[in-house]
Amino acid sequence: MVVETKLSTSVVPNGAAPGVFPYPAAVEEASDRETSPEDKPSSPHSQSQKQLDVLLDFQRMRNGLVKASDAFRLLMPNYGLTPAFLAAGDLLYTAASNRVAARHTALTAAIAATERQMVAEQQARASYIGFRRIGRTAIHLASGRKSLLLDEKLPQAKESFVEVAERVLTAAQQEPYATQLAAATFDSERVTEALAALDRLTVCIDERKVAAKAAKEATEARNAAIEELRVYIQQLRANVSTLLRLNPSLHAPVGF
Numbered sequence: 001m002v003v004e005t006k007l008s009t010s011v012v013p014n015g016a017a018p019g020v021f022p023y024p025a026a027v028e029e030a031s032d033r034e035t036s037p038e039d040k041p042s043s044p045h046s047q048s049q050k051q052l053d054v055l056l057d058f059q060r061m062r063n064g065l066v067k068a069s070d071a072f073r074l075l076m077p078n079y080g081l082t083p084a085f086l087a088a089g090d091l092l093y094t095a096a097s098n099r100v101a102a103r104h105t106a107l108t109a110a111i112a113a114t115e116r117q118m119v120a121e122q123q124a125r126a127s128y129i130g131f132r133r134i135g136r137t138a139i140h141l142a143s144g145r146k147s148l149l150l151d152e153k154l155p156q157a158k159e160s161f162v163e164v165a166e167r168v169l170t171a172a173q174q175e176p177y178a179t180q181l182a183a184a185t186f187d188s189e190r191v192t193e194a195l196a197a198l199d200r201l202t203v204c205i206d207e208r209k210v211a212a213k214a215a216k217e218a219t220e221a222r223n224a225a226i227e228e229l230r231v232y233i234q235q236l237r238a239n240v241s242t243l244l245r246l247n248p249s250l251h252a253p254v255g256f
Helices: 025-031 049-066 070-079 083-138 142-147 158-172 177-183 188-246
Strands: none
Touching (some): 049 083, 070 188, 083 188, 142 177, 158 177, 158 188
């Protein structure tokens, strides 16, 4: 299973030297191999370590080029390492970092929407089960019990449950059931509250679907941005390698 971690959204903090890509604190923590047992996460992280490594590789390589020898830097434009090419890489890095952060935000929102849906479902089912229990004490004729589905198993699927429960509660507002239920303490106000709980669940189901879709799209956008940066890094390595092969007296910058 891929172990993932969160990446800081900071790319170039205020005060950093131009062209230098400092390591965000979160990235430093992700690369720490001497974490104490107390600091280890209790569950897998949500961000691919391999994708973070792509960002780290770019940082190291760009910092290395910034700090390369004058002789090396003088030859860089001759091998495709022009200011425009390097600027394009910086933009890809920023975009990938931002996509990682955006996906983290979208994933968090999807989890929160799922949690709200769970609470809404628990409340709706509890309210409806209460109605059924009271209904079984108040409705004795087989026709009435059949009409209100008092003896039938509840659907497990959320949307099916909502559809069945709304239909039954609507029927329960009609006579003779309304009077019989009210006499057994489940009056029209409690029926209305049960219907409101179903409405909240419906809203939460829709919100969860929207959030899940947004998280999926954010994940796809992150993956695409990381892949673009990965391809750029391959080109960067190839150009540096060519420069070094044709100029063996030069030393490779840090990160290559």
